[in-house]
Amino acid sequence: MTTVVENPPRAGRSARRRRTSWLVQTGRILLALLFAGPLLFLFVSSLKPDLQIFADLRSWRAFVPLGHVSFANYSAVFARVPFARFLMNSIGISLVTVALGLLVNSLAAFALARLQWRGKQLVLTGIIATLILPFETLALPLVWWVNKLPWLTMNGFHLQLTTGWLDTYQVQIIPFVANAFSVYLFYQYFTSIPKELDEAARMDGAGWFRIYRNVVMPLSGPAIATVAILTFLPAWNSYLWPLMVVQSEELRPVMLGIQYFFQLNVSWGQVMAYASMITLPVLALFLAFQKAFIGSIASSGVKG
Known part of the structure; x- marks a missing residue:
């Protein structure tokens, strides 16, 4: 009769692996609760009157809608401020800033990463130095x-040249279109794309702009998503700059x-209700693009 004896060292390694896995999962849950706690408190407090917010502040009830x-x-927010107008202003300013930023910064990075011209390393160093x-x-x-600065405005059916961008939409957009970190992120990602693709496209008669549009950009989805998020967040959260340059209520973010x-x-x-409503779009954007964001940071953001 043959007796099968379990290998003690292998059983010990398996038990250690299970303990390690349990500790890792527990650590992840604790970190998730740590970072989600303030958001949960924000959303729950937005549903309570002031007296109950302070009454529940030192107990677990602060995180539970009881x-x-x-x-x-939320109804009081709409009665107290023109929230819909502010929201549309921020959405428009943020989306235009993201669209122009993707175009301008990717074109600059393409010229630095794919074209050969004298002094480009010096230009890249200067761009990074502005950070x-x-x-x-x-x-x-x-x-x-x-x-x-001058700007063209409509006066009836005629264009009129005026001076000064204060209290306008463009003053909240144009100064933040070009971004050094976005250029660097695109540059790092573009350098990881094989240049043989450029040579093949050149042999087919494609110019540099066509290579940028049809070859490089379609392969740069993670970088585009990351730059979009990193451009959207400062545009959406901008406070100091609009406070300095915007006076009209209908233009405020x-x-x-x-x-x-x-x-x-x-x-x-x-306050909690207002903060909840302006936080939700940012959360939705990140959740929609989190895989591309993490993938781009892992593949290009940490390259040397």
């Missing part, structure tokens, strides 16, 4: 410059609307 729960705070400058150091000089809730009596439930 008690006097309603959508009254060390915080926006706050450039804000005041930029306000002075945009106030001196959603972030400036938060000021309305800190005048006279502050209602924290309404």
Whole structure:
């Protein structure tokens, strides 16, 4: 009679693997709860009156929609501020900034990554060097410059040349179209695409713009998604710049609307409701493009 004896070392390794896997999964759950906690508190508090928000603040009830729960705070938001107007302004400004940013930054990166010309490394170094400058150091000089720039406006059926971009839509878009980090991200991704594809397209009679449009860009989906997200977020969250250059209420983005809730009596439930509504589009955008975003960072963002 043959007796089968289990190999103790192999059984020990299997048990250690299971313990390690359990610890990893537990760590992931704890991290997810840590980062999701503030968002959960935000959305739950937006459904409660102020008194209950403060009453539940030191217990687990702060993260659970229990008690006097309603959508009254959301209704009050629309009564207190022109939220629909602010929302449409932010959507338009963000989408136009993303569209122009994708075009301008990808074209610049294509010229740096695929074309051969003297001084391109120096230009690339200069572009990357601008990343060390915080926006706050450039804000005041930029306000002075945009106030001196000309712009064509419609006067009836005639075009009229005016000076100054203050209190306009273009002052919230054009200064942020070109972005050094977006150029660098596109550049890193474009260098990973084989240049033999360019040579094959050139042999078929394609010019550089056709190679950019039909060869390189269709292969750069993850980089496009990443740049779109990284361009959309600052445009959507912009607060300091619109505060400096926009005076008319009909031109203001959603972030400036938060000021309305800190005048006279502050209602924290309404603040939470307003913050929830301006957070949801960002969450939806990231969830829609998270795979492409992570893939682009992994494949191009960490390259040397």
